[in-house]
Amino acid sequence: xxxxxxxxxxKSRPKEGTLIVEGTSTMESVIELLPSFHxxxxxxxxxxxxxxYELFMAQPKEYRDxxxxxxxxxxxxxISNGSRIGMHPWLSTKVAEQYAMTSDHDDRWRTGGSxxxxxxxxxxxxxxxxxxxxxxxxxxxxxxAFVHDGLVDLxxxxxNGAAREGVDGRATVGERRDERSGGARVDRGAGAIGDDARAxxxxxxxxxxxxLHE
Numbered sequence: 236x237x238x239x240x241x242x243x244x245x246k247s248r249p250k251e252g253t254l255i256v257e258g259t260s261t262m263e264s265v266i267e268l269l270p271s272f273h274x275x276x277x278x279x280x281x282x283x284x285x286x287x288y289e290l291f292m293a294q295p296k297e298y299r300d301x302x303x304x305x306x307x308x309x310x311x312x313x314i315s316n317g318s319r320i321g322m323h324p325w326l327s328t329k330v331a332e333q334y335a336m337t338s339d340h341d342d343r344w345r346t347g348g349s350x351x352x353x354x355x356x357x358x359x360x361x362x363x364x365x366x367x368x369x370x371x372x373x374x375x376x377x378x379x380a381f382v383h384d385g386l387v388d389l390x391x392x393x394x395n396g397a398a399r400e401g402v403d404g405r406a407t408v409g410e411r412r413d414e415r416s417g418g419a420r421v422d423r424g425a426g427a428i429g430d431d432a433r434a435x436x437x438x439x440x441x442x443x444x445x446x447l448h449e
């Protein structure tokens with residue numbers, strides 16, 4: 236059906252975000268981490284496995300909401316052994332993109348080697364992913380604050396494809412957190428990949444993700 240829940244939240248612990256996973260190598264690493272998710276040594280994240288955005292979008296809304304409700308989608312990031320731009324349909328905001336764990340994390344071609352060597356260099360091995368997941372979960376309060384402060388419109392306007400406001404390339408969540416704590420005005424950057432500023436692949440917003448919850 237294009238996407239399914241690999242691991243749901245542990246209802247006895249606070250939610251710490253949703254991970255949208257694509258690719259065999261990354262899925263292998265995430266499965267390796269499942270015991271850590273279950274025993275509490277990894278953050279309490281929901282894990283959604285994806286195979287086809289188009290197929291997922293063809294499913295009834297009831298199913299899509301069960302797998303990736305808009306509240307989970309807005310509190311998510313992506314993991315892929317492909318490129319970050321290839322995950323644009325699944326990215327809800329530019330904030331989510333800051334925490335994306337993809338093989339092109341440094342915008343460089345991988346140098347090759349054995350599968351474990353390539354995965355380590357791409358930072359999609361289990362240890363590297365766990366580090367990234369902990370950073371994503373640890374910043375949840377700050378991430379949520381940016382969303383709710385208006386960097387992303389939580390109303391139907393944002394979910395139905397109007398130009399999104401998001402964190403642009405000029406500052407990270409951490410840097411803007413420093414601005415907030417220092418009393419400086421937070422610059423709500425223009426929609427970095429919205430209808431008025433198109434993504435690198437030419438698609439508006441985060442690809443066709445605007446349709447995710449129509």
